[in-house]
Amino acid sequence: MEIAYYPGCTLQQSSSLYDVQSQRVFKELGIILKEIEDWNCCGATSAGKYDDFIAIAMPSRNIGIAEQDGYSEMVIPCSACYSRTLVAQQRLADDPALKDEINAELTKKVKGGLKVSSILEVLLTTVESGMLADKVVKKYKNLKPVCYYGCMMTRFPYGVPVPDDVENPQGMETILKTLGIKALDWNYKTDCCGASAAINDHDTSINLMAKIMQDAIARGANCFVVTCPMCQLNLDAYQDEICKKHEIQERLPVFFITELVGLAMGLSPKELQVDRHFVDSVSLVQELDKELEAA
Amino acid sequence: MEQTAKAPVLEFKPEIANPLVQEVMERSGQPLVACYQCRRCAAGCPVGEETGYITPDRLIRIINLGDREKALSNALVWQCVSCYTCGTRCPNEIMTGRITETLKKMAKETHVEPLKPKVAFFHDTFVKSGLRWGRLNEGEFVSFYELKNFFKDLSRFKFKAIYEEIVSQIKLALSMMGRKRLHFGVQSSKGRKELNRLFKKSKAKKQA
Incomplete structure (x- = not known):
């Protein structure tokens, strides 16, 4: 099966490991991700604070490309890109005049009807079909993850059909269960890490992340699982600073969901680029592997 | 006893308030006048501890009372992280996260210096x-x-x-x-x- 793939800017740069993992993991599951041609920046959350029209127009162009190139579904691993694209699509569907206005400047015009999927939605189809369970070769029973969804997987700035429970989403938990991993229940799964505030309002963001970190530790977690590259970078790159400021001894690896799926399917940490995290994550994987060998 | 921080007392003048409410409602797409101050938004706002007395409900109140200056320059407008928790919990479907975004744009257009x-x-x-x-x-x-x-x-x-x-x-x-x-x-x-x-x-x- 082939589906359209929108990596977004960050998956080509600071979070390119997520791009590598996504392509590799889906290939293993028989889904080929076809990167759409000449895609552009979605504008992320900044565009909505800058200019309403351009915030809709930027993702619209990508939707047009996917539709005109004959795809019926497009997967977007980055939560911000996913949210912006889904919202733009709904806005165009609700406002034909706006759609005409944007289409007037686009070479590949938006028709409507493309299914915009998050990485969880696509992974969940492989859970349903039994494909994922068939591919699992390692069951990390001692991994105690907390699933961190952040804001953009369930809360949207405009009325779109939300694919999971707004306050207590279960997508990641369901996928992990198929991998033989039991995720812990906790309070901060949909709280905000501060996102861009880590750069432009640093102290606020550090305080928000400290609460997330503290609850994860209180629940006995030994890692985070995320889908959003912004949450990943923030919790990973600033974790040392957060912990020092708030006197937290523990450090928790922040895995992308694709990383755990890949590891469970027997892909090597090297191939999945697990060594590119800020918080040492390879040690935990090696430890779990040793336990599996011993068992 | 020392008083804790309070919003300033505002006198309601419809001729001043209405144009501001109208503008913010149209641009943000949020029904501000439906707010009945239940404060569910305030309870869930992650930056509440950072923004002092300005919580989403109070920002809406400031706009509804027509205080343009205060509406464009306060901690919530500039520290809101757009997590949209306010909107998913509001019984009247008002997403204050969209309102702060609108106010940022209005501040820029009218050359109001950003607080942050x-x-x-x-x-x-x-x-x-x-x-x-x-x-x-x-x-x-x-x-x-x-x-x-x-x-x-x-x-x-x-x-x-x-x-x-x-x-x-x-x-x-x-x-x-x-x-x-x-x-x-x-x-x-x-x-x-x-x-x-x-x-x-x-x-x-x-x-x-």
Whole structure:
């Protein structure tokens, strides 16, 4: 099966490991991700604070490309890109005049009807079909993850059909269960890490992340699982600073969901680029592997 | 007993209040007048501890009472992280996160100095960088953003802030480099021409 793939800017740069993992993991599951041609920046959350029209127009162009190139579904691993694209699509569907206005400047015009999927939605189809369970070769029973969804997987700035429970989403938990991993229940799964505030309002963001970190530790977690590259970078790159400021001894690896799926399917940490995290994550994987060998 | 911080008492004048409420409602698409001050938004707001007495419900009240100056310049407008928790919990479906976004744009258009200049710089620079190349180049974008900060701080003689910013960004850059997470190449999309035509269209509409 082939589906359209929108990596977004960050998956080509600071979070390119997520791009590598996504392509590799889906290939293993028989889904080929076809990167759409000449895609552009979605504008992320900044565009909505800058200019309403351009915030809709930027993702619209990508939707047009996917539709005109004959795809019926497009997967977007980055939560911000996913949210912006889904919202733009709904806005165009609700406002034909706006759609005409944007289409007037686009070479590949938006028709409507493309299914915009998050990485969880696509992974969940492989859970349903039994494909994922068939591919699992390692069951990390001692991994105690907390699933961190952040804001953009369930809360949207405009009325779109939300694919999971707004306050207590279960997508990641369901996928992990198929991998033989039991995720812990906790309070901060949909709280905000501060996102861009880590750069432009640093102290606020550090305080928000400290609460997330503290609850994860209180629940006995030994890692985070995320889908959003912004949450990943923030919790990973600033974790040392957060912990020092708030006197937290523990450090928790922040895995992308694709990383755990890949590891469970027997892909090597090297191939999945697990060594590119800020918080040492390879040690935990090696430890779990040793336990599996011993068992 | 010492009084805790309170919002200033405002006298309601419909001729002053109505135009502001109307403008914010239209631009944000949020039904501000439906707010009955239940404060569920305030209970869930993650930046509540940072913004002092201005919680989402009070921001709405300020707008509904027509205090334009206060509405455009307060901690919530500039520290809101757009997590949209307020909107998902509001019984009247008012998303204050959309209102703060609208107020940021209104502040810019009427040349009101942002309470947190860094926040405004960040979003401006981000979109401009995205439009310039068609794709965002993280290194270029952060450099431009830091340059703007630098000159702003310099003009206010905030040397300590400049020093701290430089140290923290160099630390981050070095640790990103160590994990091959810092990229120096430029990525672009030919689609930037189409996007810039659309952006011109939007600007022209605003001026009309």
